[in-house]
Amino acid sequence: MRISVQEAAFDLGAEASSFASGHKDMGAIVTFTGVVRDLARGDLDRMVIEHYPGMTEKALEKIASEAQARWNLGDVLVIHRHGALEPGDMIMMVATAAPHRKDAFEAAEYLMDYLKSRAPFWKKEITRDGADWVAAKDEDEDALSRW
Template sequence: MDVRVQEDAFDAGAELNAFGKGRTDIGAVVSFTGVVRDVADGLRAMEIEHYPGMTQAAITKIAQEAQDRWALSDVLVIHRYGTLTAGDQIMMVATASAHRAAAFEAADFLMDYLKSRAPFWKKETTGKGTNWVASKDEDEAALDRWT
């Protein structure tokens, strides 16, 4: 398992190639890369803040839960912080398992968690000013299927 909370950009293709390289015990690798999207008022910047020790521990805990729940062979989670702009990669999840269903479900679970529960605070600066991003009801509701 590899969980990274980092300011630096990452190369999703290189990460994915390294993640599955040399593995003969897996039948599926599923990955998702999140990208900062523009908003209606024109995104100038998204600032992502976090408490380093707390964030790393929280994401590691949920990654371990996914690994145990779906008997995954491996898990990769990368999440960035700092100032990002539209088009920047913000996060990546990759899961590996002997079977595709487990890899897909675990990746989906991790993405729902990262969207709703990971301890990050996001502030958007647009053409209309600056505001903190509030959680969305649909993101919270997505977690219900995992309980």
């Protein structure tokens, strides 16, 4: 398992390739990448991501450990950035390795659902007109009930 909370950009191809190459007994690698999406008005200047150093890493490790306990996984990777990002920038990625694809897909979805509302990150959207904290969505909380 590797968890990285970082300000720096990451290289999706290099991370995915390195993650995938380490496992000879894993038949399935799933990766998901979250990207900063512009607002409907097209005026997002940047997104600033705040986090809780210390708790963030612990929360992500706990979520990843839960996934490893629930599914047959060979490995888990979580990278999540903080700081100022621009539309189109990659915010985060998860990768899962499993002998079979069902475990890899489901575990990746589980990781995403949990890290959206149980890992201490907060997004703020900055436009020319001002800045707004992104509100948590009820559907993100509801998504946890399926697990």
